[in-house]
Amino acid sequence: MAYNLKEAVKRPERLTGGHRMCAGCGAPVVVRTILRAIKPEDHAVIGSATGCLEVSTCLYPYTAWKDSFIHSAFENAGATISGAEAAYNVMKKKGKIKGDIKFIAFGGDGGTYDIGLQSLSGAMERGHDMVYVCYDNGAYMNTGIQRSSATPTFADTTTSPAGSVIPGKTQLKKDLTLIMANHNIPYVAQSAPIGNFKDLHEKAEKAIYTPGAAFLNVMAPCPRGWRYDTPMLMQICKLAVDTCIWPLFEVENGKYKVNYKPKNKLPVEEFLKVQGRFRHMFKKGNEWMIEKFQKDIDEKWEMLLKLEG
């Protein structure tokens, strides 16, 4: 059935309102869109790494999750969900459990790109029938905005402070989606909550219903860390995609497909200028930063187009 937002939102919410995520935060929008892709009759086991999402949606004894929910530590959502899926397989084989259960892990970029990479890599390589979703807000936001390997170059964070000596983060953002694609798993995709959420919904559906391991990397802006006004969430996601800073693409059984190629590729300034974390890039004498940022993004975009072939 063709995707239709009005139909999709009729499905019962699996992440309910009343959680404590900030206004203008991308993460709950991402999670709700992904969970809408689960058939209402299917059950899900959700694992979450430590992070904003976990502490704000499941403060014991309160929970916003309708599905079973596991939280263990910061570095091991991949392993925890692997264990749950392995147990389910045995129970199913022995006839102790009925129905279809889907296994989904959520982690932020700190818990995925950095400390959780080992556990994620293991889970994907073993091929558990699960989806790992990274909601990428480009820093450790839960502890108060520290840089991660997903933080973009030049972004100002409390541990990459832009000042007279350093220009914000000096390293490039790690390309986790390509790292996961090179695990040769059935499905890997990069998405963002834009427009009517069609891209994210369809990718989530594919990831959840493709047997084997799948990975989704989804941009989830953070108003506190990125320093934008909360109503700008959707606009920022769109700008990330239109500047090719966050391309929408998928890798299905090794085949790359770029899902959106902007007719009019916007300059990176359009994305950078609406966020306080990049404010210093627009100071006189720092033009080189914008030039370098643009060059890096152009190179990555060209590389992606080549991968698509």
Added chain:
Amino acid sequence: MDKVLMKGNEAIAEAAIRAGCRHFFGYPITPQTEISAYMARRMPKIGGTFLQAESEVAAINMVYGAAGAGVRAMTSSSSPGISLKSEGISYIAGADLPCVIVNIVRAGPGLGGIQPAQSDYFQAVKGGGHGDYRMIVVAPSSIQEIVDSTFLAFDLADKYRMPVMLMGDGMLGQMMEPVAFPDTTGVKLPEKEWATTGTKKMRKPNIINSLYIQPDELEALIKNRWKKYIEIEQNEVRFEAEGTEDAEIILVAYGATARIVKAAIKKARENGIKAGLIRPITLWPFPSDVISAAAKKVKAILCVEMSMGQMVEDVRLSAAGACPVHFYGRTGGVVPIPADVYDEIRRYV
């Protein structure tokens, strides 16, 4: 010397820099992240290294590398992060390397909470990592003492070539007090002849290692290290004693809890109860002798901790049955209040 108002975590970072630490390896975790943020701001300006690792495991092993090169290196974390660092701490102890590890303790086990606790006492003094090793543990009780202890921690680490832990808690890390920093201009750091800094073909290579396949060799090495530990137990015990001369009851508490206990003791004294305090400043080496001597003179000892009772085991070992040792603890991030401690005092005298 001018005083400045500083947060505990930031005071640790500034004191470390003034103690000559130019290599800091951090990883975010509440309630100590300000240490990293402060280092990130300051280190680039003074030609030092601030590096945010990809995990606590990585950060402690970066300290291992830096310490091996003979520089003053530090890492900081809070309880769950210290559990991850414990493997590295054991290796550093096994390789006889000096470094400072800060633990701003929060309530556990597991993810626990983010409020202050003292439930990592066992982990710190009994060895959170594997193997026969000890770690000097310094537990300050005020922000000024945090500053002084940071200097002490680096000095002791270098003197004995071993890891030293600076143990605070979420309260000390987050509270602000006026502090003064000692003038360190012109202070020379100790030479480290054992460091792996390159031989320049002028000397035999230095080797840093913790792997010894031959049991005899390893046993000899550990026994030798133990001689150092005995020397530390003889020379490096630090504690504060207050009102112990005429006391009928002695309270034993460390860190932030000792501040609360002091208020309870004041109230007790006002009400005619002769209460005194022994506050261990070094948790290892533990002030066993002073507690042992006090136990022979008092009706009872009351140990107060923000845990279910960890240090109390060492207090009991020290008292060795000379008087009853009672315990009062709050845990899970709950901080005891003076009135409750006072009620406990009244129960036993």
